[in-house]
Amino acid sequence: MTGSQTAAPAWTRRPANLARAITAELVSRIVGGLHPPGTPLPPEPALCETFSVSRTVVREAVKLLQEKGLVQVRQGSGTIVTSPGTWNLLDELVLAASIAQDDSMNVLDDLVVTRRLLESDMAGVAARRADQDTIEQLRALVDRMDELVDDHVTYEEHDRAFHDIVMHASGNRIARGVVTALQSQAIHTARYVGRTERALCVASNLGHRQVSEHIAAHDPDGAAAAMFTHITDAWLARRAGPGDALRLQR
Numbered sequence: 001m002t003g004s005q006t007a008a009p010a011w012t013r014r015p016a017n018l019a020r021a022i023t024a025e026l027v028s029r030i031v032g033g034l035h036p037p038g039t040p041l042p043p044e045p046a047l048c049e050t051f052s053v054s055r056t057v058v059r060e061a062v063k064l065l066q067e068k069g070l071v072q073v074r075q076g077s078g079t080i081v082t083s084p085g086t087w088n089l090l091d092e093l094v095l096a097a098s099i100a101q102d103d104s105m106n107v108l109d110d111l112v113v114t115r116r117l118l119e120s121d122m123a124g125v126a127a128r129r130a131d132q133d134t135i136e137q138l139r140a141l142v143d144r145m146d147e148l149v150d151d152h153v154t155y156e157e158h159d160r161a162f163h164d165i166v167m168h169a170s171g172n173r174i175a176r177g178v179v180t181a182l183q184s185q186a187i188h189t190a191r192y193v194g195r196t197e198r199a200l201c202v203a204s205n206l207g208h209r210q211v212s213e214h215i216a217a218h219d220p221d222g223a224a225a226a227m228f229t230h231i232t233d234a235w236l237a238r239r240a241g242p243g244d245a246l247r248l249q250r
Contacts, residue, residue, distance in 0.1 A: 019060035022051050023068075024093050026061060030070050030081055031097040040078040041071060068094050090178065095185045099192070105241040108192055109248055111182050116231040116248075118179055119163065122170035124224035127215045134169045138162065138212040142205060149201040160187070162208055166215070166227070194238030204234045 029035055042050070047058045062079055065071045069086040071079050089095050089107075098107045126134070141162045148155040160183070167176040186192040207230030214222035232248060239245060 018051075018053055018057045019064060022047075022053065022057065022061040023064040025051075026065060027068065027070060027093045028097045028101075030065075031087075031094065032101050035081045037081050037083045040080055043078060070094070090181050092181070092185055095182070099185060099189050103242070105191070105239070105243055105245070106247065108186065108189075108239075108241075109243075109245055111186055111192075112231065112235045113247060113250075115179050115182060116228055118175045119167065119231060120224045120228040122167050122172055122175055123211055123215065123227035124220040125172065126166050126169035127218050127220040127223035129171060130169045130215050130218070134165060135212075135216045137165055138215060141165070142209045142212050145201075145205045145208065149198050149205065152196040152198075152201055155201050156187075156193075159204065159208070162212075166211065169215075191241055194235075194240050196238070200234075200237050203237060204230070207234060 026035075026041070035041055041047070041062070044055055044058050047053075047061075048055055051058070062071065062073070065079075066073065067088075068091045069088045070082060072082050073079050087094050087098075089098060095107075099111075102108065130138075141158055145155055145158050145162070148158060164176075164180075167179060170176070207226065210226040211223055211230060214226050236245060236248065
């Protein structure tokens with residue numbers, strides 16, 4: 001840089017979507033308890049000063065927080081933080097913050113319970129609907145995963161592909177979308193990935209093979225039960241956190 005050149009103003013290096021960036025920070029603060037339920041967010045002027053943005057940007061951020069269920073604007077009372085029961089945990093920012101700040105593992109346990117419920121149902125439907133091409137795809141993936149048990153990163157990519165084929169075969173786009181949304185945040189967290197040693201990959205793929213065989217046999221009850229057991233056992237095997245996963249007991 002020559003003497004005649006100057007650094008670009010700080011504002012030019014800000015995120016393109018300021019409102020979303022501020023929303024992400026406020027989501028993290030709310031979920032983390034910095035702004036507890038029932039308390040007001042700082043007033044607009046204070047937020048403008050904190051983030052060095054205009055009122056328009058702050059108002060857009062508050063609107064996004066409302067859409068996520070984290071705040072409620074009350075006439076005369078300001079913007080009030082809502083109770084966790086109203087938060088939209090399918091929202092990527094809310095779910096990511098909840099996972100990151102959950103020391104109890106309850107959020108991840110509940111995620112697995114939800115995934116297990118939906119995927120076991122979809123596996124049963126897939127067993128009724130699956131054509132030969134789908135059956136062959138599943139068999140090929142299971143065989144390939146047997147070869148990948150020493151490479152957990154590539155194994156996990158094929159693992160996700162296996163589950164997605166089963167979900168797609170069920171034809172239930174809503175359930176598939178919910179599982180995909182949940183997984184999209186969880187797979188990036190070390191606590192959800194958990195232990196990754198070879199023996200766990202071997203055991204996990206035995207579960208995949210059982211699901212695949214029941215689908216190939218067009219056995220809905222068997223496929224649903226196999227998926228339920230597979231998801232439960234795989235999570236309990238790699239789960240590395242506090243508590244006894246009582247939420248998974250059914």
